[in-house]
Amino acid sequence: MYQEKIEAIKAAITAADATTPDQLEAYRMEFISKKSVVGELFAAMGQIPNEEKRTYGQVVNSVKQLAEEKFQELIEKVSSSNKKSKSADIDLTLPPSNYRLGGIHPLTATRQRIIEIFERIGFNLSEGPEIEDDWHNFTALNFPENHPAREMQDTFFIEKNPDIALRTHTSSVQVRVMENQKPPIRTLSPGRVYRNEAISARAHCIFHQVEGLYVDENVGFADLKNTLY
Structure with a gap:
């Protein structure tokens, strides 16, 4: 039964996307934090029969690793997106600002x-x-x-x-x-x-x-x- 839940979580991680810091934080809360769905998988370890715990632990660890790798990809994507948007906000045709440089002796x-x-x-x-x-x-x-x-x-x-x-x-x-x-x-x-x-x-x-x-x-x-x- 838990195999179906794990496969559904892996599919959700693979399909996840983020283009803003808020979306990135939402992903972290859902898949990375202690109260995330991956965290719930670790918490359910006590309910797994002893003969299956080793296999279950390996599978859950692989899900955790998948979630973390996806999180790093999304961090780079959001960071790159922010740099592009900041560059787009600069109008290179504007005259320089009339800031006073230095002071009078x-x-x-x-x-x-x-x-x-x-x-x-x-x-x-x-x-x-x-x-x-x-x-x-x-x-x-x-x-x-x-x-x-x-x-x-x-x-x-x-x-x-x-x-x-x-x-x-x-x-x-x-x-x-x-x-x-x-x-x-x-x-x-x-x-x-x-x-x-x-x-x-x-x-x-x-x-x-x-x-x-x-x-x-x-x-x-x-x-x-x-x-x-």
């Missing part, structure tokens, strides 16, 4: 914020070269010939006679503005500057300056104080 963010504030109160942005001549970096700003800043120990010189150096301040930008623009002038000059200093936790040979220039009639300390506020 703190120095750049601070510079932008300072410029934004000063532009709001009427200052224009002025920029100039980081490699400057002696006139714009020193002479036009009334640096005497023997000033320490004109020495090699304080300034990075690129050429001598005539002197060409990495600018030591952004005041050189203000000189260029005044050469090319008549008052009133209200300008902001942010930028990198270079000085020959020992590098430490508090100092570096490259740093940033922000200078403001306001040239007009009736401009006094009150205007400076209010601008700083």
